[in-house]
Amino acid sequence: MRRIRQRQDKDSAEFLLSDWIKRAAVLGIGMLERFANTLAAFRSGILAYYDFDRLSTGSLEGTNNKIKTLQKMAYGFRDMEFLKLKIKGLHETKYALVG
Structure with a gap:
């Protein structure tokens, strides 16, 4: 996932994501297949990262x-x-909610 996020453009990220999903789906590992299916279901949301100037809501969620x-x-x-x-x-506060 890190390699996908580090891509500079949406097309190369989409190629990597699709390739990863295909390879994970054929390995025969149940948990990995389910994860690949989840990624496939959320593909448009994952790739939307590139549509909005690589905006992340991580700090807001934190x-x-x-x-x-x-x-x-x-x-x-x-x-x-x-x-x-x-x-x-x-x-x-930096790390912990104290006092």
Whole structure:
């Protein structure tokens, strides 16, 4: 997958992805075949990465996970404003949600 993502253009990435799916499908390894089928089903979404200037939502998904974790930790907080301030301050945390 890394090799596919490192391609500079959509055509070469599409060729690599199709080739990988074909080779994985004929190996006879059930889990690999299922993964190949999943990749084939999401092929257009995977290749859309090239249509939008190689945009990734990884950092946004990471922030959403931090917010969900904070909400779990904040269960029982009575002050909603404090929770809002903690969420706004999440961008300053590097690795862990502590204190």
